[in-house]
Amino acid sequence: xxxxxxxxxxxxxxxxxxxxxxxxxxxxxxxxxxxxxxxxxxxxxxxxxxxxxxxxxxxxxxxxxxxxxxxxxxxxxxxxxxxxxxxxxxxxxxxxxxxxxxxxxxxxxxxxxxx
Amino acid sequence: xxxxxxxxxxxxxxxxxxxxxxxxxxxxxxxxxxxxxxxxxxxxxxxxxxxxxxxxxxxxxxxxxxxxxxxxxxxxxxxxxxxxxxxxxxxxxxxxxxxxxxxxxxxxx
Numbered sequence: 495x496x497x498x499x500x501x502x503x504x505x506x507x508x509x510x511x512x513x514x515x516x517x518x519x520x521x522x523x524x525x526x527x528x529x530x531x532x533x534x535x536x537x538x539x540x541x542x543x544x545x546x547x548x549x550x551x552x553x554x555x556x557x558x559x560x561x562x563x564x565x566x567x568x569x570x571x572x573x574x575x576x577x578x579x580x581x582x583x584x585x586x587x588x589x590x591x592x593x594x595x596x597x598x599x600x601x602x603x604x605x606x607x608x609x
Numbered sequence: 610x611x612x613x614x615x616x617x618x619x620x621x622x623x624x625x626x627x628x629x630x631x632x633x634x635x636x637x638x639x640x641x642x643x644x645x646x647x648x649x650x651x652x653x654x655x656x657x658x659x660x661x662x663x664x665x666x667x668x669x670x671x672x673x674x675x676x677x678x679x680x681x682x683x684x685x686x687x688x689x690x691x692x693x694x695x696x697x698x699x700x701x702x703x704x705x706x707x708x709x710x711x712x713x714x715x716x717x718x
């Protein structure tokens with residue numbers, strides 16, 4: 495199957511700093527990328543959907559200025575958690591899709607810990 | 610509202626068969642996905658159904674009935690490594706994935 499690489503897999507940062515998470519589709523063009531977060535023992539929560547070259551569409555309750563998403567190319571999307579706080583500690587997962595009728599492939603996930 | 614229901618937890622014996630059900634109510638339908646997720650890891654794609662019927666892939670099969678808003682994931686010849694959470698997700702009319710809370714499957718020797 496298609497490969498989606500997410501980096502870093504784990505990151506620890508100090509409160510108030512920013513963290514950037516990268517999501518790359520290695521062998522296909524990802525026209526759409528999805529960003530999720532998952533709290534322990536809970537389902538995945540969609541944060542935003544981004545289409546290449548356009549602004550991301552954020553889900554209700556997700557702060558656009560705090561979670562900056564950039565989808566500048568067909569193989570790369572980034573999520574930047576700005577001014578991170580301990581409550582932002584979570585598991586962040588991206589998935590990439592080559593189009594509306596195709597399945598979405600997931601990255602490995604990033605475990606963010608804010609101390 | 611949109612809703613995906615699946616059991617919270619199931620227990621089965623190694624070597625046996627288990628069926629995990631998923632019912633959904635969504636605004637439109639563009640396919641149903643099953644994912645496997647081991648603790649601390651990202652979900653792994655298992656199956657995609659968009660037409661009614663059974664799709665078989667090795668030990669795993671997935672069934673869909675669109676008229677009933679129902680799907681199941683069937684796991685045969687269970688192995689200890691199958692212990693994981695199984696997530697049902699439906700793609701709605703806006704091509705957004707609506708996720709169930711997941712079913713934690715516990716395999717006993």
